């Protein structure tokens with residue numbers, strides 16, 4: 001099987017991975033299929049390295065698998081590379097000068113203006129990261145913005161944004177930038193996106209440039225506490241086993257697959273664990289309507305023109321009515337005999 005065909009199959013497996021975790025099979029597939037090295041540059045702008053930490057926590061496969069089995073040649077990554085100084089920056093110059101092809105540029109962190117964030121020096125002058133992103137982005141086969149900061153500006157670009165932070169797409173307006181939102185993103189979102197872009201297949205993106213496969217469903221629709229919401233049972237304080245909406249949960253306005261995928265190697269996710277969803281994968285995180293985090297969302301999506309809050313109270317009312325009718329029927333002895341309790 002040719003590399004390209006096998007990669008296609010691996011991407012198809014990505015859909016299956018939403019429901020389970022068979023990443024090691026994909027990794028094995030890549031090991032067999034890849035016939036060359038994939039050159040990758042990972043830049044870090046304004047952020048907290050959380051996206052890299054998230055990737056380091058990936059379990060199926062872990063980062064060593066990703067690099068060795070996928071045969072990635074990571075030419076630059078400030079956190080994991082051993083080189084420093086001139087030796088570290090040299091590969092970047094080679095890509096910029098076109099001496100080597102760059103397959104993938106991954107950017108983590110927002111891009112501050114000019115001197116607020118520089119990476120290395122060329123001819124004794126510090127080079128702004130904005131410059132590297134522009135010049136490497138133009139050369140790269142694929143550009144991936146990892147995390148909310150790179151994708152949308154995130155916390156560093158939040159008002160009043162004193163360092164003039166921008167998302168990667170604003171530095172490369174003419175280029176397709178694949179955005180993987182989340183603060184941080186799930187390691188599987190990063191790895192599977194990489195698998196998809198390496199396949200050369202057209203990745204279906206939403207209106208924010210994110211792979212639809214991860215960001216199509218409201219967290220609220222898949223939440224393990226959804227039953228409480230539908231019955232109008234809302235927690236008034238943390239620790240209560242009820243819906244967390246009144247405590248500020250943003251699940252109703254955030255599209256992300258956390259409840260299906262789960263975090264920490266498939267163990268848990270925010271609302272399942274008793275914490276609210278703060279909307280870290282939302283394009284406007286951490287500002288309105290996500291902030292203040294612990295304030296109830298007022299504007300929630302409408303269904304048939306009726307907002308979800310009204311639906312929730314309405315459904316709770318219907319449920320109460322049904323229970324009352326049921327009780328009346330029982331008293332009147334109209335139940336079918338086969339359903340009688342023994």
Ligand code: SF4
Pocket residue numbers: 219220221223224225226227229242243244245249250251252271277
């Ligand atoms: Fe779950 Fe939050 Fe929706 Fe409640 S509001 S069901 S806790 S996502």
